Amino acid sequence: MLDRRQFYIDGRWVAPLAPNDVAVIDPATERPCATISLGSAQDLDIAVAAATRAFAGWSEATVDQRTRLLERAIAIYLQRADEMAELIRQEMGAPITFSREAQTPCGDGHLQATLDALRSHDFERMSPRGGSLLRDEPVGVCGLITPWNWPINQVVAKVAPALAAGCTMVLKPSEIAPLSAMLFAEILDAAGCPAGVFNLVNGDGAGVGAAIAAHPDIDMVSFTGSTRAGTSVAYNAAPTVKRVALELGGKSPNILFADADLDNAVSFSVESCFSNTGQSCDAPTRLLVERGVYSQVLKRAAEIAGNTKIGPTDKEGDHLGPVVSALQYERVQGHIEAGIKEGATLLAGGPGKPTGFDTGYYVRPTLFADVTNDMHVAREEIFGPVLVIMVFDSEDEAIRIANDTPYGLAAYIQTGNPECARRVSKKLRAGNVYINGAAPDFDAPFGGYKQSGNGRENGSFGLHDFLELKAITE
Secondary structure: OEEEOOEEEOOEEEOOOOOOEEEEEEOOOOEEEEEEEOOOHHHHHHHHHHHHHHHHHHOOOOHHHHHHHHHHHHHHHHHOHHHHHHHHHHHHOOOHHHHHHHHOHHHHHHHHHHHHHHHHOOOEEEOOOOOEEEEEEEOOEEEEEOOOOOHHHHHHHHHHHHHHHOOEEEEEOOOOOOHHHHHHHHHHHHOOOOOOOEEEOOOOHHHHHHHHHHOOOOOEEEEEOOHHHHHHHHHHHHHHOOEEEEEOOOOOEEEEOOOOOHHHHHHHHHHHHHHHHHOOOOOOOEEEEEHHHHHHHHHHHHHHHHOOOEOOOOOOOOOEOOOOOHHHHHHHHHHHHHHHHHOOEEEEOOOOOOOOOOOOOOOOOEEEEOOOOOOHHHHOOOOOOEEEEEEEOOHHHHHHHHHOOOEEOEEEEEOOOHHHHHHHHHHOOOOEEEEOOOOOOOOOOEOOEEOOEEOOEOHHHHHHHOEEEEEEEO
16 A cells, blocks of 8 residues: 655655545545545645745746756656556546546646647737737746546646746645645656745645635635535635636536437447546536437437446456545435436436446446436536436527536537537537537637636646736836
């Protein structure tokens, strides 16, 4: 079992001020795979002080110096990619193939996108009519709070642009899945990141997360997680009027028109909802189907869901793993039970564990049909392999149902008509719209409308989150 009790502060691995050990649980075995220590507000104070001291130097680092740091980090990250994949497998239950081919590449993907954005960014430029010099400067000391579901993705999506902008920072990764973040700290250390520029303190939301949001010497907090927790971060940050960037929950609609390639569209719709065992904030969890093909879609979707494989996380293959924890398992079970009680038609899956999986937090891939948009399962973010299917009769009705949600992170369209795709995409209240199974783009902005948050991550858009704009007029 791994011993990861130390924090990374001011360029060194240091012990917490007071031991507060907790186990990191492998969700496939329900056994500890590592021990970490939860920090306190006092540990955070030490890390913030280190970041504050380092800011004067790093904020004046040249673009070339920041570029070389990111280049070295990419090279070392790629050398240690297999280690990263194995840690993600253990800490959050991603099957090893998925961890290696989907989770881990997010790290070098964001590093490279940020590097490209840094090289092309114009930090000084004249105002439109030439009267003032406009200068982008780092926002300051940043507090970064990241989740467990795509652990290295969200760590690097915040750390890389903060470094590129010239900020210093304290990272609090999820205490459920902190191991990949700690390996990333080792990568940055080996890449020559100056002492105090990057710091890592483990902890829970109450002990360290709230302290980051409220800390008077932190100039910005960037948070990814649930809408409930994001609301708390914003509340705690308000008295210090710091910048707050939030990437929160989603209940993303997926509109399937009758003219779509049904076989591909249905396969994408089910498989992308179940991907990462349903634990993605932008998963297409509400499938809206045009009435003329509704029965066909239900039949094919049930077949795909019924044939979805479950398997051990250390086994190669395209199967699903467990959800991340016992608590998450119970939450998902509660949502499934609520769908049954509300009268939705259960097409596949249901309560309980899959046959043969008594150990591990495994969930049966579940499909509900005949769902209405006022049902619990249509409105609540479930964060498990649960897909709900609804019917619509017209384009306007599909748009109305799609937008009838407090969230607005992502939306999906399946159609054989490009004009329809463009027309509908403009009317969907979501930060990202994916057409006919298009893959995410590390250079495209990622973030949401409404209760899915504010701000944008990825590439040049993520860089802007960590910059202040100054006008100098002579």
